[in-house]
Amino acid sequence: MATLVFAKQFLDDFAGLQPPVRQKVRELPDKFEDATHTGVHLEKLTKAVDDRIRTVRIDQFWRGVVVRLGEGRYALLRVMAHDDANVWAIRQRFGVNPVTGIVEVLDVPTVADHVDAVTATAPEEVPGLFAERRDRDFTTVGIDEALIPVLRRLTSEDELYAVAHYLPDAQADAVLLLAEGKSTDEIWAALQADYQVKDTPVDPEDIDTALDRAASKSGFVVTTNDTELLDLLSGDFEAWRTFLHPTQRDLAYKPVYNGPVRVTGGAGTGKTIVAIHRARHLARELAGRRDTTSRVLVATYTKSLAENLERTLRTFCTPDEHRRLHVGTVDALAHQTLTAAGGARLRPVAEDDLRELAESAATMAGLDEHGLDGRFLIAEWEQIILARRIHTLPEYAQTPRPNRGSRLTRTARKTVWSAVEHLTADLVRRGQATFLQFADLAAETLAARSTPPFAHAVIDEAQDLHPAQWRLLRAAVPPGPNDLFIVGDAHQRIYDYRVSLSGLGIETRGRSRRLKINYRTSQQILSWALPIITGEVIDDLDGEAEPQTGYRSAFDGPPPTLVRFTTPAEEAGYVAEQIRDWIKDGVNPSAIGVTARTRRHLKPVQDALGEAGVDWADVGSEPKKPSVRVATMHSAKGLEFARLAVVAVNADTIPLPVAVTAVQVDPTQHDLDLQRERCLLYVACTRARDELVVTGSGPPSPLIRTVQTA
Numbered sequence: 001m002a003t004l005v006f007a008k009q010f011l012d013d014f015a016g017l018q019p020p021v022r023q024k025v026r027e028l029p030d031k032f033e034d035a036t037h038t039g040v041h042l043e044k045l046t047k048a049v050d051d052r053i054r055t056v057r058i059d060q061f062w063r064g065v066v067v068r069l070g071e072g073r074y075a076l077l078r079v080m081a082h083d084d085a086n087v088w089a090i091r092q093r094f095g096v097n098p099v100t101g102i103v104e105v106l107d108v109p110t111v112a113d114h115v116d117a118v119t120a121t122a123p124e125e126v127p128g129l130f131a132e133r134r135d136r137d138f139t140t141v142g143i144d145e146a147l148i149p150v151l152r153r154l155t156s157e158d159e160l161y162a163v164a165h166y167l168p169d170a171q172a173d174a175v176l177l178l179a180e181g182k183s184t185d186e187i188w189a190a191l192q193a194d195y196q197v198k199d200t201p202v203d204p205e206d207i208d209t210a211l212d213r214a215a216s217k218s219g220f221v222v223t224t225n226d227t228e229l230l231d232l233l234s235g236d237f238e239a240w241r242t243f244l245h246p247t248q249r250d251l252a253y254k255p256v257y258n259g260p261v262r263v264t265g266g267a268g269t270g271k272t273i274v275a276i277h278r279a280r281h282l283a284r285e286l287a288g289r290r291d292t293t294s295r296v297l298v299a300t301y302t303k304s305l306a307e308n309l310e311r312t313l314r315t316f317c318t319p320d321e322h323r324r325l326h327v328g329t330v331d332a333l334a335h336q337t338l339t340a341a342g343g344a345r346l347r348p349v350a351e352d353d354l355r356e357l358a359e360s361a362a363t364m365a366g367l368d369e370h371g372l373d374g375r376f377l378i379a380e381w382e383q384i385i386l387a388r389r390i391h392t393l394p395e396y397a398q399t400p401r402p403n404r405g406s407r408l409t410r411t412a413r414k415t416v417w418s419a420v421e422h423l424t425a426d427l428v429r430r431g432q433a434t435f436l437q438f439a440d441l442a443a444e445t446l447a448a449r450s451t452p453p454f455a456h457a458v459i460d461e462a463q464d465l466h467p468a469q470w471r472l473l474r475a476a477v478p479p480g481p482n483d484l485f486i487v488g489d490a491h492q493r494i495y496d497y498r499v500s501l502s503g504l505g506i507e508t509r510g511r512s513r514r515l516k517i518n519y520r521t522s523q524q525i526l527s528w529a530l531p532i533i534t535g536e537v538i539d540d541l542d543g544e545a546e547p548q549t550g551y552r553s554a555f556d557g558p559p560p561t562l563v564r565f566t567t568p569a570e571e572a573g574y575v576a577e578q579i580r581d582w583i584k585d586g587v588n589p590s591a592i593g594v595t596a597r598t599r600r601h602l603k604p605v606q607d608a609l610g611e612a613g614v615d616w617a618d619v620g621s622e623p624k625k626p627s628v629r630v631a632t633m634h635s636a637k638g639l640e641f642a643r644l645a646v647v648a649v650n651a652d653t654i655p656l657p658v659a660v661t662a663v664q665v666d667p668t669q670h671d672l673d674l675q676r677e678r679c680l681l682y683v684a685c686t687r688a689r690d691e692l693v694v695t696g697s698g699p700p701s702p703l704i705r706t707v708q709t710a
Helices: 008-015 019-026 028-038 082-089 108-118 135-140 145-151 157-164 169-179 184-195 207-211 226-232 237-242 246-253 271-288 303-316 330-340 351-365 374-386 393-397 410-430 435-447 467-476 523-532 568-584 600-611 667-685
Strands: 003-007 053-057 062-070 073-081 093-096 103-106 220-223 261-265 296-300 325-329 456-459 484-488 512-515 561-565 592-596 616-618 628-632 641-646 688-697
Touching (some): 008 220, 019 062, 053 082, 073 082, 108 145, 108 157, 135 184, 246 271, 325 330, 330 467, 374 435, 393 410, 523 667, 568 592, 568 688, 592 600
Parallel strands (some): 003 073, 261 512, 296 456, 561 688
């Protein structure tokens, strides 16, 4: 068969086609085979920037866009509607970047059109963003000469971010670093780290060598036989996961790390995908060694995300690899550990019950005399006493309390300790414990074992784990090469647990990377959501500030729709009608989500969906037919939806009053609570992939921009 090179864009298009059209696309290789042997030419386009560009008929409506690379070799770039294919094809230039050696598809006319659009209202007297840069600065780091006059018209970083995703990835990163004022040496060093480019001469005509480079493999895949082609065009979503950015692939498939690894990155940057690949890689290594006992722990925070990870890994791995994996929440690991050890049969205490017990304990101990309450008591117990494994009053009296607000006098600490004793005693009498207590007990249990139960651990959503849970994870895996692979984003922290990994004996310095390209959320949604957390100083899971700059989306989309109503009923009716329209447009109901701060605020929308005849189901359930997924913001964490409605974004809903400490009680905790609410709203909005609708009724939340009123 002819050798075929598939662009990732082609496979993205293919995934969205109806089955009959997909079948016709699968027949394309035969057409290329005929063209190779008979000399039949594919349809050439006039005015094409690249005269090797051709289109091929799929049916009366759909056409494939291809590039002929030589005898018996073609690159399939897109599959599009007939007219769209012709318009797109004539603008593209396919080739090898002469500086980086990466295979790229460049569309200078489209970049120019978008630069025109974003700079249309810019004052003429404003200096250009790159006014101080020489042309040589651009070309030295691999930016195409044809782009230089176009990019020089930009006047701000906001304009640059609006057009960056129309550039090839490496060129986009280089331009953003130029805008940040980095030197060409610094930019080249970043490209070497992120794209594995080399300081060696590049032959732009050597397509074979270029396609074999790691950065090219993130955008193109080569097939040379029918089996490879059949696997690629299977239509299975997991096939698309073979495409990793070079940074992601390097992280996931590095043979050996000499200790724990930390991967951070904003929402949608592919941290979970990297974790999935790493888990499969480690499982494959165990399977290859015929190791039938050792396993890889894949742990995360929420049950819904654990279920998603399990489903994905089950289809992504071979049966032999999957047998080497143990997927679940950290809470489930603690429960399984204690059950296996034959420990006391404690029951988890409900959050509402814990709050009641804490209020009672606070009253009995006299905390109110110090201006403190049950809410403070729980936070102090979890964030200081349990976090640091403090067992006595003298230990507590001498323990620092960073990020805990008001200073406590010695007398106040004695009172707090007395209240904690009341609280823990009440839990013992009831035969109950918190999940953090379970984790602490399980960590002790595993630490006493001579052999930890897992060979490796891959940990997702790391930012929400408590020190007791980290102690459990550390005890579950022996220290050594490839022990802990940790991914998370402190910007998405929705609980108050703040840790320094190095302080817990998990040293990742020198083995830390940050992902910057968002593959889930459009640039328009990302640009709208980022200001929710802009200005907040957020740690990087190890005591340093996490940068908020440099994130960009890989694709474009419509701006978020923000609408306010007079009543919740009017709002719910609008959301239900919007969802009906999405479904009529062909969106699978299961790809549509609705989220709110609390379950109570979801109720009006659930009722309106029922009245509109739209099936819905809670996240985590398994409906019998495709249904719109409904979840609180906490439950939606780690998930994604093609279309998403974030509802009840009101002044009395987010920030949720009961979740925020009064400023007069504890100013520091008040600020931390508000930061957590901001992160929660940011997390909710960045679950959207293609389209985001944000609604509310009454006064709007102070955490978002002013919106239109219906």
